[in-house]
Amino acid sequence: MTIRWRAALAATLIGFGASSVWAQETMESVRVERSELQETVRLDGVIEAVQKSTVSAQTSGTVVRLPFDVDDSVPAGALIVQLEDSEQQSRVAQAQAALDEARSGLQDARQQFARIEAVHERGLVSRQEYDQAKNSLDAAGARVERAEAALSQARQQLDYTRIKAPYGGIVTERHVELGESVSPGQPLLSGLSLEQLRIVVDLPQRYADLARTERKALVTLADGRVLETGEMTFYPYADPATHTFRLRMRLNEPDGSLFPGMLVKVSVPVASREALWIPAQSLIHRSELRGVFVLDDQQPRLRQIRTGVERNGRIEVLAGLDEGEQIVSNPRILVGSDRLTISEGETNRE
Helix, strand or coil: CCHHHHHHHHHHHHHHCCCHHHHHCCCCEEECEEEEEEEEEEEEEEEEECCEEEEECCCCEEEEECCCCCCCEECCCCEEEEECCHHHHHHHHHHHHHHHHHHHHHHHHHHHHHHHHHHHHCCCCCHHHHHHHHHHHHHHHHHHHHHHHHHHHHHHHHHCCEEECCCCEEEEEECCCCCCEECCCCEEEEEECCCCEEEEEEEEHHHHHHHHHHCCCEEECCCCCEEEEEEEEEEEEECCCCCEEEEEEEEECCCCCCCCCCEEEEEEEEEEEEEEEEEHHHCEEECCEEEEEEEECCEEEEEECEEEEEECCEEEEEECCCCCCEEECCHHHHCCCCCCECCCCCCCCC
8 A cells, every 4th residue: 555545544534533433333345336337428408498489560550559578478369569450440341341232232133133034934035134144143242252351351450450479478579669660571579488498409420329329318407406308309410510410308397497598417328338336435535545445354454446437326436446346335434443454465456
């Protein structure tokens, strides 16, 4: 054992603070196990809304009402913009009058055709007069259909003066002000819904194939909370500037604590290999030095090891231990105990 390691060990044992309670506990042991390690790459992901859109004008007019401002919450179907509608109201009235006139003409054409048809059967009028009456009836019917379509269009234009929210959400941007004249196609308001969220992350090209095959990802917040994700979608093309593939995941978040634009950590499996594991509580560490007590003929001896990643309460062992060796899983009880043995022959096995 190196002098540096022995000095660090002494400091570590002092730092533990020997306790008579620990000394009375039973020493427990565990075997060094070998199992698969799934290597992952951690990337920054961004939460975004599934539903986000900009509502545009579908008719011309002047803005007379804007009930909601930026950052306001809007229920589905609520009025968000109202345009001055006197022109549209006038067009509806004109279309209604035209329809009434067309229906009156149709009624007159029907009566005229009925009279012609009756005398035509007795041979009192020519075929030509009969055909003219029939054509007049058909033309009157076509004028009614055209008038009905014009009225429907005029009513639709009137409805366009009252713009309603297509879904519940938050107003993110307002493009017009009160009194401003708008024309068809002009943006009015932008918004998004908080009811459906998803995560997007850009995956480096070298990891894309395996990630697409495994279709697994772990999403965590800064506080360590793991988020539940749904269906994963891989974009079938790479970004020509960054050469990354975009991965999109549906997010299930019942408590509503997540919002678009937040950053999350996305861990994506990229490789797997065999590794040695020990319980995290069996590790003794001081600064950059790490060690465990190995049971040699049921006698605990301290051995320096080199560690890797930590997963689910276990630590990967890179060097210093072999599979199947017994180690003390509660090393603190050895502090101040006569069971502790530090052999001069125990060396660093890295």
